[in-house]
Amino acid sequence: MTRTYVIQTLGCQMNVHDSERIAGSLDAAGYIPAAAGSDPDLIVFNTCAVRENADNKLYGHLSFLAPEKKLRPELEIAIGGCLAQKDKSVILEKAPYVDVVFGTHNMGSLPALLERARVEKRAQIEIKESLEHFPSTLPARRHSPFSAWVSISVGCNNTCTFCIVPAL
16 A cells, blocks of 8 residues: 655745655655645654744644544654754654654655654654765655755755866
């Protein structure tokens, strides 16, 4: 059975970029985006620690999902991003029914963490201190075929064809 997902992006524009990478990783693992109005098998919240409103939205969404999780225990909930990285233990205190908490440095490992949560039947918390993969090497599901977010805060892998820096 093919598993479906939705991603809720809360916060900054960097999270839009990261959500495209998360979607690409899920697609590569065989998940498909849920049709509008359908009940997804997986809900991913990509969070932001900088914008207070994103924090409030996350905990509001999680409290709304508590009865849904009781009705559908197979529903998976994953929380990623910098708020997840900062508040990893707080998230599980407030919402013990969350299946996966992951940080900004290991977005690509979400499918494996979900599988581990299913097998071990307990929440998986995995926060890495440094990048597992350079973000541009992860698969992406772009919102636009004509533009893409560039993650300049992460660093450079010296592969942009228009850039002179690698030649210097």
